[in-house]
Amino acid sequence: MPEGLSGQDLCGKNYSGANLTGADLSGANLSDADLSEANLTGADLTGADWYEENLLGATMPDGTIHD
Numbered sequence: 001m002p003e004g005l006s007g008q009d010l011c012g013k014n015y016s017g018a019n020l021t022g023a024d025l026s027g028a029n030l031s032d033a034d035l036s037e038a039n040l041t042g043a044d045l046t047g048a049d050w051y052e053e054n055l056l057g058a059t060m061p062d063g064t065i066h067d
Contacts, residue, residue, distance in 0.1 A: 004045075048057075 002034040005020075007027040014034045022042040031051040039059045 005028055006024045009029045010025075010033050011029050012032045015038050016034045017037045019039050019041050020033070020035075021039050023040070024044045025040075025048050026044045026046040028045075028046065029049045030053050032053060033048055033057050034054045036054045038055075038059045040061050041059050041063055043061045045061060058066045060066055
């Protein structure tokens with residue numbers, strides 16, 4: 001499980017297809033990030049900054065697939 005992502009500036013980063021299961025992304029800046037096809041099952045997104053991110057096909061923390 002990825003660690004150390006809480007509060008990080010991930011703006012514009014490419015996490016396409018990444019396994020972020022259970023990752024702590026709380027307070028992270030995810031603006032313009034590519035999270036398409038990423039697995040975010042169980043990830044903590046509390047207070048994360050979302051703006052124009054790509055979540056197409058991503059598995060969300062609750063297990064649903066984003067379309």
